[in-house]
């Protein structure tokens with residue numbers, strides 16, 4: 001069947017009534033306007049869908065494990081595997097010793113990382129810093145895992161002394177560290193080399209590190225110096241969002257793990273008569289294509305340029321705010337600029353996330369200098 005026939009067939013379905021169509025037009029106009037005033041969330045808005053929109057007419061479903069054969073053949077799992085291969089190379093996973101899948105978002109990857117950790121070490125204790133994303137407490141509650149919150153430094157990075165002291169009190173339990181590779185408010189990063197060193201000093205034989213790299217998974221590999229955050233640095237599992245730095249218009253993400261961990265869990269499930277390696281049954285077949293398209297368009301060099309552009313915008317935003325007397329700051333090589341919260345009106349106009357008197361803006365590649373100038377002028381005018 002040709003593409004034209006497919007699209008024509010779809011036009012045989014009942015038409016939308018004119019007033020319903022008008023409502024959709026109004027919604028589209030309002031959302032387009034709100035997209036222009038968007039500095040507070042780490043979401044790129046520059047993904048172009050032109051190569052993919054016709055796939056919406058197909059019942060795509062990437063049911064089950066991306067690496068296992070399936071009878072459901074309207075799938076994009078071949079492309080999903082290529083996306084995972086790209087990420088595995090970037091995150092220095094050991095060849096032939098990794099596994100992963102495209103998730104519905106960073107939170108699902110984090111949930112899965114903790115689930116896997118619990119299956120491997122049922123009696124373990126989870127440690128995470130107070131700067132950790134809010135979804136993690138909920139996930140730990142869902143999984144019924146004991147956990148301890150560790151202090152964070154002002155940068156958002158974990159307080160290693162507090163971690164060391166707390167570990168000392170729980171030497172009988174395997175530690176699971178939920179590490180942040182870019183915290184939500186300040187983009188602080190925990191250093192896996194320092195964490196592994198602490199484990200070593202304390203003669204901890206078994207441990208597990210999950211990295212929440214929702215924003216920075218596709219940024220950190222291109223930073224200089226390269227942060228200690230990936231498989232070669234000691235991560236056991238990494239979760240990344242696909243709608244943040246890459247800017248998928250549909251929320252998604254990906255998760256990668258060491259293969260032998262997943263094999264252990266798959267075996268334990270096989271024992272009860274099922275081999276099921278992902279959290280959802282039906283899985284989105286469109287989002288792997290979106291990620292694949294972005295990766296093919298950019299290539300590693302394109303990602304590197306995207307990171308450089310974002311960093312120079314962050315530097316520009318930080319300097320511009322400081323020039324009008326705002327006490328703005330950013331972590332080294334961060335896209336996140338933190339400053340005392342401006343008026344409620346400015347926060348709402350620019351959709352700024354705020355906590356404890358601080359707000360932040362993020363300069364993803366679609367942000368322009370004009371938008372930053374406009375925002376800084378609003379802050380200076382106090383409205």
Ligand SMILES: *Cc1c(COP(=O)(O)O)cnc(C)c1O
Pocket residue numbers: 104105106107108133135180182183184212214215240241242251252253
């Ligand atoms: C955005 C974010 C998440 C959640 O990711 P989703 O893709 O929105 O589910 C988790 N952790 C951090 C640090 C984040 O910034």
